[in-house]
Amino acid sequence: MTNSENLLEVRNLKKHFPIKKGALRRVVGHVKAVDDISFNIRKGETLGLVGESGCGKTTAGRTILKLHEPTSGEAIFNGENVYDKSRSELKSLRTKMQIIFQDPYSSLNPRLPVFELVGEALREHGFVKNNREMQEKVIEIIEKCGLTREQATRYPHQFSGGQRQRICIARALALNPEFIVCDEAVSALDVSIQSQIINLLKDLQDEMGLSYLFISHDLSVVKLISDEVGVMYLGRIVEMGSKQQIFSNPRHPYTEVLLAAAPLYDPRNRARRERKLLEGDIPSPANPPSGCRFHTRCIYAQDVCKEHAPEYREIDTGHFAMCHKVNGVF
Amino acid sequence: MANKLLEMKNLKIYFMQDGKALKAVDDISYHVDEGETLGIVGESGCGKSVSSMAILRLLESPPAKYAGGEILFEGKDLLKISNDEMRAIRGNEISVIFQEPMTSLNPIKKVGDQIAEAMILHQGLNKREAKVEVIELLNLVRIPNAERIVDEYPFTLSGGMCQRCMIALALACKPKLLIADEPTTALDVTIQAQVLQLMNELKSSLNASIIFITHDLGVIAEMADRVMVMYAGKVCEVASVVDIFENPKHPYTIGLIRSKPDMATEAERLEVIPGNVPDLNDKPGGCPFHPRCEKAGPRCAGEFPPEMMISEGHRVACYLYLEGGVGNDE
Numbered sequence: 001m002t003n004s005e006n007l008l009e010v011r012n013l014k015k016h017f018p019i020k021k022g023a024l025r026r027v028v029g030h031v032k033a034v035d036d037i038s039f040n041i042r043k044g045e046t047l048g049l050v051g052e053s054g055c056g057k058t059t060a061g062r063t064i065l066k067l068h069e070p071t072s073g074e075a076i077f078n079g080e081n082v083y084d085k086s087r088s089e090l091k092s093l094r095t096k097m098q099i100i101f102q103d104p105y106s107s108l109n110p111r112l113p114v115f116e117l118v119g120e121a122l123r124e125h126g127f128v129k130n131n132r133e134m135q136e137k138v139i140e141i142i143e144k145c146g147l148t149r150e151q152a153t154r155y156p157h158q159f160s161g162g163q164r165q166r167i168c169i170a171r172a173l174a175l176n177p178e179f180i181v182c183d184e185a186v187s188a189l190d191v192s193i194q195s196q197i198i199n200l201l202k203d204l205q206d207e208m209g210l211s212y213l214f215i216s217h218d219l220s221v222v223k224l225i226s227d228e229v230g231v232m233y234l235g236r237i238v239e240m241g242s243k244q245q246i247f248s249n250p251r252h253p254y255t256e257v258l259l260a261a262a263p264l265y266d267p268r269n270r271a272r273r274e275r276k277l278l279e280g281d282i283p284s285p286a287n288p289p290s291g292c293r294f295h296t297r298c299i300y301a302q303d304v305c306k307e308h309a310p311e312y313r314e315i316d317t318g319h320f321a322m323c324h325k326v327n328g329v330f
Numbered sequence: 331m332a333n334k335l336l337e338m339k340n341l342k343i344y345f346m347q348d349g350k351a352l353k354a355v356d357d358i359s360y361h362v363d364e365g366e367t368l369g370i371v372g373e374s375g376c377g378k379s380v381s382s383m384a385i386l387r388l389l390e391s392p393p394a395k396y397a398g399g400e401i402l403f404e405g406k407d408l409l410k411i412s413n414d415e416m417r418a419i420r421g422n423e424i425s426v427i428f429q430e431p432m433t434s435l436n437p438i439k440k441v442g443d444q445i446a447e448a449m450i451l452h453q454g455l456n457k458r459e460a461k462v463e464v465i466e467l468l469n470l471v472r473i474p475n476a477e478r479i480v481d482e483y484p485f486t487l488s489g490g491m492c493q494r495c496m497i498a499l500a501l502a503c504k505p506k507l508l509i510a511d512e513p514t515t516a517l518d519v520t521i522q523a524q525v526l527q528l529m530n531e532l533k534s535s536l537n538a539s540i541i542f543i544t545h546d547l548g549v550i551a552e553m554a555d556r557v558m559v560m561y562a563g564k565v566c567e568v569a570s571v572v573d574i575f576e577n578p579k580h581p582y583t584i585g586l587i588r589s590k591p592d593m594a595t596e597a598e599r600l601e602v603i604p605g606n607v608p609d610l611n612d613k614p615g616g617c618p619f620h621p622r623c624e625k626a627g628p629r630c631a632g633e634f635p636p637e638m639m640i641s642e643g644h645r646v647a648c649y650l651y652l653e654g655g656v657g658n659d660e
Contacts, residue, residue, distance in 0.1 A: 052518035053489075160606045161374070190373035190607055191545060195589035195600035202599065217518065220548075220591035224600065247593070261523035263548025265592055267571040270552060277527060278520040281488045 007179055007211045008041040008064070013073035015056075015063045019286060031286045033059040035235035036073075041179070041228075044205065046212040048226030048243075050219055050258070052282050055232040057215045061181040064213070065097055066090060077179065095125050098172035102184035104164035108156040115152045118142060118170045125175060138174070145170040146200060162193030169200065173208075181213045186221060198225060219262045223247055228318075231255045234285050234293040237312070241319035251321045253298045292324065302330050332363035334402075335507055335539050336385065341399035343377075343384055345610075346392055352610040355381045356563035357399070357634075362507065367533065367540040369554025369571065371547060371586070373607045377563040378543045382509050384409075385541075386420050403507070422452040425500040429512035431492035435484040441495050442468075442480025448502040467498045471528060490521035497529065504536060511543045526552050547590050551575060556643070559583045562608050562618035564634060569644040579646040581623045617648070627656025 016030040033056045041047045049057045062068050064075045066082055075082040077097060085093055101107040108117055118141060119134045128134040139149050145166045156164055172180050186194045204210060216222050222229060229246040231239045239252035250256050257278045280297050283289055289296045295305035304324055312322040324330060339359050344351035355377040362368045370378045383389050385401055385408060401408040428434040436444055446460035468476035471494040484492055500508055514522040533540055542553050550557055557574040559567045567580040578584045585603040605622040608614060614621050620630035629649050638651045649656045
């Protein structure tokens with residue numbers, strides 16, 4: 001499956017967090033936040049990762065950047081395994097891999113002006129020789145992100161939410177990366193600002209050939225920005241395919257209900273809402289259901305789903321799903 | 331014509347800060363008919379929550395200042411009645427569901443006791459009678475094992491379950507008016523769909539009116555009968571839900587509708603409203619939207635435009651629809 005066009009290849013990635021109890025802090029179990037996921041991201045493309053809270057999408061994004069130590073698996077970036085790197089090698093690799101967080105209020109140091117927030121990494125990684133050069137570079141980047149030269153000396157509290165997210169994007173872009181993890185990057189923004197930021201991310205992608213891992217719970221945003229889409233449920237990718245495959249021809253029962261649950265902007269067709277709604281809540285990832293993890297909420301579930309975990313199989317070119325029904329078991 | 335349950339007339343709420351008045355709600359008027367759902371949409375800081383919390387006098391004063399206007403509930407001005415009278419209405423005839431179910435329930439009190447409190451206070455039930463009612467109510471909001479859940483503490487419940495408890499709490503005294511302030515914003519899409527469906531069913535069986543506050547147009551399309559669009563403390567447009575989506579008049583409403591990511595289209599880019607949501611500290615004069623409005627003319631910076639009736643029940647505050655237009659050369 002190794003393909004020279006792939007910028008990032010994630011193989012069998014697992015991240016289990018230990019649960020500790022008692023005075024001795026003994027490990028009594030594990031939260032399997034990410035449990036054996038694999039995917040590729042091609043150069044200049046976007047993989048959207050969707051799922052509900054607790055499905056492991058954020059952990060997946062962070063583990064790829066080694067912000068969490070992986071339990072097992074590989075993340076191959078430009079042909080090199082991120083997890084084999086020494087500290088110093090990782091530091092230089094990280095200039096190519098950046099992240100934008102959800103909350104632009106808490107992810108910027110309130111005591112630093114924009115100039116420092118964006119320029120810090122440039123200086124740290126030796127991208128600029130002196131302050132003057134740094135100033136020029138910072139201004140170039142923030143202008144690209146829709147901020148003005150005058151704003152470079154201001155502090156985060158002087159900006160609105162959307163502008164702060166622009167600062168976060170500028171900071172991520174400062175080192176000229178190839179890959180950016182966008183972790184719910186537009187979820188905290190107002191509607192009119194959300195569309196501005198999505199368009200900005202798309203423009204920057206076209207201009208700089210960036211690849212994104214776009215993590216979001218919002219299907220309509222994912223549809224807009226992604227080339228490929230992966231649907232996660234309780235630590236696993238249950239379905240993956242091109243945007244068209246996932247949105248026009250969803251095969252996994254979970255993808256179906258997820259799509260059906262999203263509100264449509266059509267007040268005349270409310271009657272349509274009398275459709276399959278998912279029963280119950282998402283189970284705890286510390287104690288996931290046996291067999292297929294979705295069987296407790298799946299309307300098609302049979303006995304086999306409780307006992308055996310389904311295989312993750314290619315059902316069409318580039319379209320994968322993990323479901324007994326789709327696999328033709330029943 | 332339906333009876334007006336609630337009527338707000340020229341309400342002004344200012345927040346005093348450093349001797350300056352921030353006009354959070356700036357002379358707004360609207361009404362809610364019996365049995366209808368009024369959706370209020372707007373972005374952060376537009377005054378949608380503040381104006382609704384004022385109905386129950388839940389704003390702390392100072393800093394909030396009721397600077398004028400009336401809120402008539404069944405003909406009584408809620409801003410003039412005594413605290414005791416207000417207490418008899420709050421949670422009884424008018425109740426509220428907040429955004430954060432996890433933080434709006436008391437963490438050290440059993441769920442059942444919290445719901446029973448309102449019934450004991452307002453309806454004079456004793457503890458045992460109240461418990462029976464509570465279990466019935468929890469069944470109504472479809473909480474499984476209601477007999478067990480009444481004795482649970484909120485932290486043992488998931489977000490969706492907590493929000494159902496909040497709804498049960500709000501419905502405990504069969505209110506005539508329910509204020510729902512972003513009730514599903516903190517929930518996952520599949521849980522949101524469940525809660526919205528539940529609220530719609532309960533509304534028709536209880537014949538209550540709902541003020542539904544949200545920033546999400548998709549939710550508005552699902553829930554509202556009429557919609558009011560707010561921007562920076564002002565009402566821009568009021569219309570039936572179908573008119574808002576199919577025949578929006580105010581440039582801000584048009585911009586909002588166009589800039590939402592929509593699953594039903596294959597568009598690759600979003601239209602945007604340029605600029606940022608204004609800060610209350612330096613709110614633009616005249617029509618507060620004019621700096622971001624592509625149709626704006628000289629007249630828009632002067633006075634806030636008077637409301638104009640487009641058709642029965644469709645009101646818009648914009649110079650475009652008034653004689654003389656926005657003041658560009660005739």
